Amino acid sequence: MTEFTATSLLLATFGLLLVLGVSLSRAVERLGFPIALLFLVLGMLAGSEGVGGVAFDDYRFAFQVGTMALVLILFDGGLNTSLRSVREAAAPAALLATAGVLITAAIVALGARLAGLDWKSALLLGAVVSSTDAATVFAVFRAGGFGLRRKISTTLELESGLNDPAAVILTVTLTQIAIGPSTLGWSLALIIPLQLAIGAALGVATGYASRWLLTRIRVSAGGLFPVITVGLALLTFGITTAANGSGFLAVYAMAVVLGNGPIPYKPGLRRIHDALAWVCQVSMFLMLGLLVFPSMLPAVALPGILLGLLLALVARPVAVVLCLLPFRFKRAETAFVAWAGLRGAVPIILACYPVLAGHPHGAELFNLVFFIVVVNAIVPGATLRWVSRRLGLFEHARPTPSAVLEINATSILAGRLLAFRISPQVAVCGAKISEIEFPPEAAVLLVVRDKRILAARGATVLNEGDRVHLFCRDEDVPFVTLLFGQPEDENS
């Protein structure tokens, strides 16, 4: 077989898996399973021991691709995180992402030690599975039509963006300790906060620098903007990691700064990074599915599943309850956060690291991690909706808009395009457009009712459920929100 044929076959298989996976995703989601798992299973089926027979055992390649994927996923997460949610949830999320990670890791390590692992491997295992998955959490809350109270969802989202860095640092350090001559270093207590501090500082700095660059740079086509942002994300990660900071945190922080500022082509950038993050997420799971050898799994199945349950039912709840104690969370809210400890690709990527570093039990740990992740994706993933109802936290989600109107400009325009869903509570509900005395530079552009676009004429009556797009100057936003309520997307 020529290289050309081999490559085309590989691409065809990969393409088929992507198409198949996404086509099945809706049905899988209805059952409550995270889409990621579907791709993991597809990857396993396609693997050397499945029907596909694709041979793949390159941990290094998987680690590199996984790292890049994680960078892009965190970048997308940051781009969609409003400053408001950062302010609201920063303190509890930060505690969960640091102390919470340590507590979770410690409890899992204790379990792993009892299951027969030596201390160093047990601690490493705890570290690897200690962070919740940003992509899975974002996907569940954004795609799942969850109508959770904002405080809970922002805490979980922010936590998931912030705790990967802590887990990465912990894993890398513990791996070094496990394979090196040194014992458990006292320096660990210093390394984590130091790396996080460097990561946050460099992230915010590169975020502002990127904003400056994006608003000044001239490009010949709008399609080049995402190329710059991808470049900036990778650059931020690289620079920060080289400076001994947490590159993942830096990317996340940089994206938050970027996403909350005036940058050109913003809606387009959001959409493209959203799609990129999905591609990264599913490819990563496919690849990781390929990397798992099902024949090696039965040997660790029982301890793996038990450790997975320990993480879901003991470690995560204990960590959450302790971390949220200083904050005013209702009992039901704490319970929900404790339950929503969704794990995803991060632990699997992290599990490649000990293998790469030549850890003697690397492969065994990798397979254990596989089970722990699967249990912690299925158990909370499949039951979250039900749990949120039981806890009385479920609020009806806003319906997904049937149309989105955006302006994609390659430079920053003055004025705002806002979208409102008309609820019966707002002043304009039931009124004719001509009865609204708009400021001189403001106007309703169009009204989307069910599946129809209506012209915004004076006689058009705004009904409950209509989606109204209007244009106004920045200084008119207070008046417009007084009459129409909160705009649907505050960030644009």
Next chain:
Amino acid sequence: MNLREIVVEQAIVPRLSALDRDGVINELVGALIDADAAEASARDALVKKFLDREAKGSTGFGKGVAVPHVKHDSIPKMAAAIGLSAEGVDFNAYDRQPVYTVFLLLSPADKPEEHLQAMEVIFKNLSKDTFRRFLRQSGSVDEITELLTDADEQRIGG
């Protein structure tokens, strides 16, 4: 339409005793009920409607003022209450600043256009720095009604 037509004099509260948003809304709805502008039996339903509206986005549009407003079947005629808070109330306002002046508006459900007109009159006046400052400095019902009259007769500049 002018402010004197909208604001019920007996429902002007120069010193609000409530210290939080829900309390202020409750207090001002109570003032309108005491002034016979709303029915006592509808009290809970009205308060709930105001809070529902706040949940759709704060009516605190910045600069220390908030205009909670709802339409309701039980209301025969448009009526507004005014409340002043010396301490300031957290209304989750647009500019994140505390709210010192609250214009609470109740309208009949079947006249959305009147409701809108009233909102515009209130907003137009509250957008004026002078009006806002004078209102906040007012200490009595008489001072406030006088200020409303002045505003209606265009004696207050921007």
